[in-house]
Amino acid sequence: MAHIELNNELPGIRGLMAYRPETEAPLNALAETLLRGDNTLSRGERELIGTYVSYLNDCFFCQNVHGALAGHYLECDVQQIDGIKQDFKTSDISDKMKALLAIAASAQKGGKHVTEIQIDEARKNGATDTEIHDTVLIAAAFCMFNRYVDGLATWAPEDRQFYINRAPQGALEGYQSSVYK
Numbered sequence: 157m158a159h160i161e162l163n164n165e166l167p168g169i170r171g172l173m174a175y176r177p178e179t180e181a182p183l184n185a186l187a188e189t190l191l192r193g194d195n196t197l198s199r200g201e202r203e204l205i206g207t208y209v210s211y212l213n214d215c216f217f218c219q220n221v222h223g224a225l226a227g228h229y230l231e232c233d234v235q236q237i238d239g240i241k242q243d244f245k246t247s248d249i250s251d252k253m254k255a256l257l258a259i260a261a262s263a264q265k266g267g268k269h270v271t272e273i274q275i276d277e278a279r280k281n282g283a284t285d286t287e288i289h290d291t292v293l294i295a296a297a298f299c300m301f302n303r304y305v306d307g308l309a310t311w312a313p314e315d316r317q318f319y320i321n322r323a324p325q326g327a328l329e330g331y332q333s334s335v336y337k
Contacts, residue, residue, distance in 0.1 A: 162174070169183075198229065204230070204253070206294055208241055209261075210301075228324055256291045
């Protein structure tokens, strides 16, 4: 049960957005730009960054919504996404993504935890300055989204299939849709 009366039965951030629709548009616009806008990182890679940060923040709703979308875009299953979350360093992703996930993990702890060594490693593995910038911004935004969702104790469907079933429609419609309602 949410800490405040939301006057709706919607899960996670969707319930919060319905409660305060005036904040919904800018939050969705940010998510749409970061995760679906033009970028040299694929949508799947950007969703994976959000998934990993949500995992580190222990936000069940966000890590499952975005993990299902990452899996959809990257054409892998939930077990593969779980494996990346648990140990990305030994997973079957590019060295560039490993370097970017390391940066995201540091940004999740706090901005000053990102090191020049991590930045150099990402560049060495082909990351552009824009990709490094967007990784840090995605990590920072997901910390905000995760704290919003969990700070108000929203509910989340426990069946992970709920998120997997909605991923194709979510990928098609984007963050302006009501697919997770």
